[in-house]
Amino acid sequence: MAELNAGSGGGHKKDGKVRAKKQSTRVDMTPMVDLAFLLLTFFVLTSTFSQPKTMEITFPVPPDNPEVEVTRVNGYTFLLTKDDRVFWYFGAFKEVPENGLPATELKEIKFGEDLNKFLLDKNDKVVSEIKALRKRRISKEIDDTTFKRLSIDAKGLKEAAFFIVKADDKAVYKNLIDLIDEFNICNVGKYAVTDIMQSELNLLNKVTTQ
Amino acid sequence: MPKVKMPRSSPSMDMTPMVDLAFLLVTFFILTASFKNPEPVQVLTPSSTSEKLMPENSVLVTVSPDGRVFYTVSGYEVRQKVLMRMAEKYKIKFTNEQIKEFGKMTSIGVSMQNLGKFIDTEPSSREKFPSKGIPMDSTNNQLHDWIQYGWIEGATKYKELKDDAEAAGREMQGEPLRFAIKADGQSNYIVVKEVIKTFTDLKIYRFNLLTNFEKAPTE
Numbered sequence: 090m091a092e093l094n095a096g097s098g099g100g101h102k103k104d105g106k107v108r109a110k111k112q113s114t115r116v117d118m119t120p121m122v123d124l125a126f127l128l129l130t131f132f133v134l135t136s137t138f139s140q141p142k143t144m145e146i147t148f149p150v151p152p153d154n155p156e157v158e159v160t161r162v163n164g165y166t167f168l169l170t171k172d173d174r175v176f177w178y179f180g181a182f183k184e185v186p187e188n189g190l191p192a193t194e195l196k197e198i199k200f201g202e203d204l205n206k207f208l209l210d211k212n213d214k215v216v217s218e219i220k221a222l223r224k225r226r227i228s229k230e231i232d233d234t235t236f237k238r239l240s241i242d243a244k245g246l247k248e249a250a251f252f253i254v255k256a257d258d259k260a261v262y263k264n265l266i267d268l269i270d271e272f273n274i275c276n277v278g279k280y281a282v283t284d285i286m287q288s289e290l291n292l293l294n295k296v297t298t299q
Numbered sequence: 300m301p302k303v304k305m306p307r308s309s310p311s312m313d314m315t316p317m318v319d320l321a322f323l324l325v326t327f328f329i330l331t332a333s334f335k336n337p338e339p340v341q342v343l344t345p346s347s348t349s350e351k352l353m354p355e356n357s358v359l360v361t362v363s364p365d366g367r368v369f370y371t372v373s374g375y376e377v378r379q380k381v382l383m384r385m386a387e388k389y390k391i392k393f394t395n396e397q398i399k400e401f402g403k404m405t406s407i408g409v410s411m412q413n414l415g416k417f418i419d420t421e422p423s424s425r426e427k428f429p430s431k432g433i434p435m436d437s438t439n440n441q442l443h444d445w446i447q448y449g450w451i452e453g454a455t456k457y458k459e460l461k462d463d464a465e466a467a468g469r470e471m472q473g474e475p476l477r478f479a480i481k482a483d484g485q486s487n488y489i490v491v492k493e494v495i496k497t498f499t500d501l502k503i504y505r506f507n508l509l510t511n512f513e514k515a516p517t518e
Contacts, residue, residue, distance in 0.1 A: 132328030
């Protein structure tokens, strides 16, 4: 209680004069404080937790003539499919053995730690580069903006691995986001999301129905 | 031995500064908070480690788990102008009241043909309105037009604001128009791909995918 107003009767004094009751000007503020804090809590909780975040992504500009579709990809292709499964293969897609190289085989990889390790391993040049940069930033050798610029340069390194993401019609959107997110975590700068080819789809169907 | 007398002070204390502070904070949070607009569908976005904030000025396409597509663009005036353009294109008449009402609305998920009826529905019962999402197949791609006009009007509005600010010598408030996709984690990738294709057909290649924040693993 803010102030208890006890025992100050203020009533009749000996001389018989009636005096106005001298009341304290203080008001009990407890309920007001309660209300204020209730509102405060409400606004704090609603304003900070409902902030949606976004992931910025740039899609490749389609080539002018799709006929010359690049098949000489020198990178890793991920294929997303149902039940959160991911498959990958390296290099160009070959339906049948070609130039002494075997036909493409799909290898499965699990989301989470496996994928993380895989990406860090394939992207080790960039990862070590960025680690070095981070050390230099911590030791105050370079400032934040320089760090950002250099790490973007590092991600675009010529030797950096290239990743392609394709999904079939049974994949869910979450898989795509998870994969791109994993790219971001592993400092992969060179990736693209493109359409799946019929030959890839056939192989994928064969593998998943086994 | 003499008794040690504790000073008898009242256990109550003056709470006025505390109240002042509490109300100051309440006022601050009320003023800074922007209330979430009621969504036509519940969408659970997947989580990512990205820390970028959602763009304030955007053309937003929402994809529900069952593959329906909703559209909205920020700005009361912008929305009205977009509707006027759409009405012209699809030769559908809207009354001034309907256009005004549309300015206040959030995401819509009905075809142009049903839009009039949807606007006339009471806001409280709009949720029950049978919405099939905005058509976006190749023969009737209304989403394409919505995005295109949203883009034109949004960019015009931004330019106006910028010119005004420059003329008055003030610093520019607000940000340029961006394109965002808010899709449910469980929605089929094909639907999202169609939406993306609609964007890329309009030569929009950069957009934001809305996600929930998740802490990145520490190294």
